[in-house]
Amino acid sequence: MPNAKTKSAAANIYAVVGSDEAEVKCVAADLAEKLKPADAGDFGLEVIDGAADNAEQAAARIRSTIEALQTLPFFSGKKLVWLKNTNFLGDDQKSRSAAVQTALEELSELIEGDLGVETAFLISASDVDKRRSFYKTLAKCAELQIFNKLDSTRGGWEEEAGEIVQRRAKKRKLEFDNDAFELFVLLTGGDTREIENELEKIDLYLGNERRVDVDLVRELVPLTRAGVIFDLSSALAERDLERALTLVRRLLDQGESAIGILLVAILPTIRNLLLAKDLMERHRLPRPYAPFHFISAINRLPADATEHLPRKKDGSINAYVLGIAAQNAHRFKVEQLVAGMESCLKANLQLVTTQLEHELILTEVIVKLLGQD
Secondary structure, three states, X not given: OOOEEEOOOOOOEEEEEOOOHHHHHHHHXXXXXXXOOOOOHHHHEEEEEOOOOOHHHHHHHHHHHHHHHHOOOHHHOOEEEEEEEEOOEOOOHHHHOHHHHHHHHHHHHHHHXXXXXXXXXXXXXXXEOOOOHHHHXXXXXXXXXXXXXXXXXXOOHHHHHHHHHHHHHHHOOOEEOHHHHHHHHHHHOOOHHHHHHHHHHHHHHHOOOOEEOHHHHHHHOOOOHHHHHHHHHXXXXXXXXXXXXXXXXXXXXXXXXXHHHHHHHHHHHHHHHHHHHHHHHHHOOOOOOOHHHHHHHHHOOOHHHOOOOOEOOOOOEOHHHHHHXXXXXXXXXXXXXXXXXXXXXXXXXXXXXOOOOHHHHHHHHHHHHHOOO
């Protein structure tokens, strides 16, 4: 979940937490800049380093925070107290120590009370144990923002990662072509630090130009295993026989197993093309300009029309991959895709029961699929 946010009645207590350390640091820094009094100068922001080496140091940092919150601002103005990069709210030995827990109880009592309108409190932490009473206090008293890393092994992660890329690209006024956007999402894998680094690289490279095409993404963004698999899926969907065979050879040379290439790239691509093709013909859905357009079209269909579609972990439809497939489904007939599924089954059996050369088996599947009229 890239951003889960809750608001409390207390307008002067803020918490930014989650396993996505890069995003937590970025959001907390932006929030601190926004919250600190503009006219108070250096006296308007008091930062306590929450990265403690041991329990004794952690307890001391908490008590420094309490003291800062209880000290009135200079010149009767306002101030922000920021407990930054906190690392003693998790479930390690340091966090479980009696000294730290006692100090956190005192801090909880303070923020549950009235800090006064002149003092605001911000805490940022990347490792938080939600079972602890201090976290429950934050959830109750603070405006809480949660940023957790995406799990790229879980179905549907591409949609959430796409939203992160869209939001950050918009800030830089970068305009991605559809193919470039899809490839960038796959290459960066939903890692916010990687996304930011690669967007900055593209931004600097383009200068005053703002259009990002797929060739630029291929040139600047490192080609990972996920990127090669995505490229193979794209080549299959676009009926680019030469590129598809080249990418299969590259994956085999990189040590990928033939059965893995079949089950992770080739079979899912054909299946998604078939599902998208069926939906478009059965319900007269237009070819989408972008995957998100197809998601909207699927969401408008009745439940019995989508019950057979692949699902994400939360039970919702994994519509993003179907949206990508829908952009290319017009290149195939249903019969071709059904035959492609049958070829995958045959190839699977050959790979595990025969001594045939693996590249030859995969080549046969691809040629049969893309060589048909």
